[in-house]
Amino acid sequence: MLITCLPNVATQVGAYRIMTGNKFHYPVGNPELSPEDETKWRAQILSAALKVLQTPVEAPTIFDR
Amino acid sequence: MAKILHYLNQFFAGIGGEDKAGQEFLFLPKPVGPGVLLNDLLKNRDIEYATVVCGDNYFHENEDAVLTKLGEVMTRFAPDLFIAGPAFHAGRYGIACAKTASFARERFGVPAITGLFEENPGTREIGRYVLVIQTGASSVSMQSTLKRCADLAALILNHDHEGLEAFREEFCLKIPRRFTVQANAPDSVRALDMLLAKLRGDAFESEIPRIQAAPHPIPAAIQDLSQARLAMVTEGGLVPLGNPDRLESSRGTKYFKYSIKERDDLKSGEFEAMHTGYDTSTVNADPDRLIPVDAMRRLEREGSFRQLHDYYYVTTGTGAMPAKMQELGVGIAEEIVASGVNGVVLTAT
Numbered sequence: 001m002l003i004t005c006l007p008n009v010a011t012q013v014g015a016y017r018i019m020t021g022n023k024f025h026y027p028v029g030n031p032e033l034s035p036e037d038e039t040k041w042r043a044q045i046l047s048a049a050l051k052v053l054q055t056p057v058e059a060p061t062i063f064d065r
Numbered sequence: 066m067a068k069i070l071h072y073l074n075q076f077f078a079g080i081g082g083e084d085k086a087g088q089e090f091l092f093l094p095k096p097v098g099p100g101v102l103l104n105d106l107l108k109n110r111d112i113e114y115a116t117v118v119c120g121d122n123y124f125h126e127n128e129d130a131v132l133t134k135l136g137e138v139m140t141r142f143a144p145d146l147f148i149a150g151p152a153f154h155a156g157r158y159g160i161a162c163a164k165t166a167s168f169a170r171e172r173f174g175v176p177a178i179t180g181l182f183e184e185n186p187g188t189r190e191i192g193r194y195v196l197v198i199q200t201g202a203s204s205v206s207m208q209s210t211l212k213r214c215a216d217l218a219a220l221i222l223n224h225d226h227e228g229l230e231a232f233r234e235e236f237c238l239k240i241p242r243r244f245t246v247q248a249n250a251p252d253s254v255r256a257l258d259m260l261l262a263k264l265r266g267d268a269f270e271s272e273i274p275r276i277q278a279a280p281h282p283i284p285a286a287i288q289d290l291s292q293a294r295l296a297m298v299t300e301g302g303l304v305p306l307g308n309p310d311r312l313e314s315s316r317g318t319k320y321f322k323y324s325i326k327e328r329d330d331l332k333s334g335e336f337e338a339m340h341t342g343y344d345t346s347t348v349n350a351d352p353d354r355l356i357p358v359d360a361m362r363r364l365e366r367e368g369s370f371r372q373l374h375d376y377y378y379v380t381t382g383t384g385a386m387p388a389k390m391q392e393l394g395v396g397i398a399e400e401i402v403a404s405g406v407n408g409v410v411l412t413a414t
Contacts, residue, residue, distance in 0.1 A: 006413070014280060014281060021413075023347075025344045031347055049410050050364065054290055056285075057283060
């Protein structure tokens with residue numbers, strides 16, 4: 001699965017499992033949070049990413065995080 | 066009556082092989098070699114056919130002089146159509162075909178056709194609007210290529226725009242490059258004209274060729290994540306501090322893997338992003354923001370999945386050619402699959 005802030009481009013080039021990242025220069029970062037909270041936040045994002053890996057798709061699909 | 070000018074190298078003009086590659090530029094007021102067959106295929110039309118010949122080495126050693134002479138012939142003979150090759154997979158000939166066809170099209174506004182194998186280096190020299198018929202790698206496909214060439218020539222000479230589009234779609238190489246050309250109006254005017262045409266529902270053509278991604282198989286969903294080994298990949302250029310393998314900071318041509326074994330997170334000062342496509346400072350301050358080792362370790366400990374692969378894979382995506390990225394992607398995928406990895410989280414900047 002792909003985490004990107006350009007999901008439309010990802011769809012165009014034919015990636016199948018797409019999740020929108022936070023910012024294009026730090027797709028799984030959230031520097032406004034404290035380091036502990038940021039890791040917790042990131043674990044939630046990756047947990048959603050793992051669900052995406054378990055989801056069957058038939059066409060390029062953009063998933064919520 | 067229509068006039069066709071055909072460019073050939075010494076070999077296809079029947080002058081000789083490598084020993085005659087120094088053949089000087091030559092004008093012949095008749096069809097020669099493949100031109101004879103092509104002229105025959107177009108025999109129900111009134112055509113004046115002429116040929117220009119140049120040795121492969123002579124062209125490359127005297128390119129400017131050859132193009133000057135070609136320019137003189139273009140002015141004097143004033144063809145309605147310029148044909149070069151086909152060159153199949155012949156490199157020097159392919160480049161000469163690309164350059165002469167582009168010259169005829171750009172300097173003289175004459176429709177230009179050539180025929181190239183997709184990996185011919187000539188494809189990198191093709192100018193905008195030159196029609197490149199896709200050929201096989203060798204002249205075994207000469208007959209079928211010339212048949213297509215004749216069909217295309219007929220469409221051009223008949224000004225059959227619809228037929229031309231259909232032909233281009235089916236038989237011509239897509240050249241996904243940007244070209245430097247002289248336009249007849251500033252970009253702002255062209256962009257607005259295009260927008261107005263779109264709003265009116267009129268036909269318009271984007272100046273940026275669209276890259277068509279070849280469809281690929283859908284990766285199966287992971288059935289049992291608790292038994293899965295997962296790997297992380299990025300095009301965001303994250304490398305160990307000091308960039309020991311010298312990953313390019315743009316237009317990556319290589320990929321590398323770096324160990325995250327026994328690491329609970331990636332620390333600032335140990336890794337850095339080499340990438341001119343984004344502001345890397347936030348990732349450099351905490352590389353987990355690109356390769357989320359801290360979060361993946363947490364989920365691994367919680368038993369969400371079995372194991373995090375010992376390496377992450379990296380290249381630099383910015384400004385890169387899709388064909389190159391596809392090649393790198395295949396390499397990474399093969400290595401990862403061979404390592405028993407069941408799923409990948411790929412972060413892109």
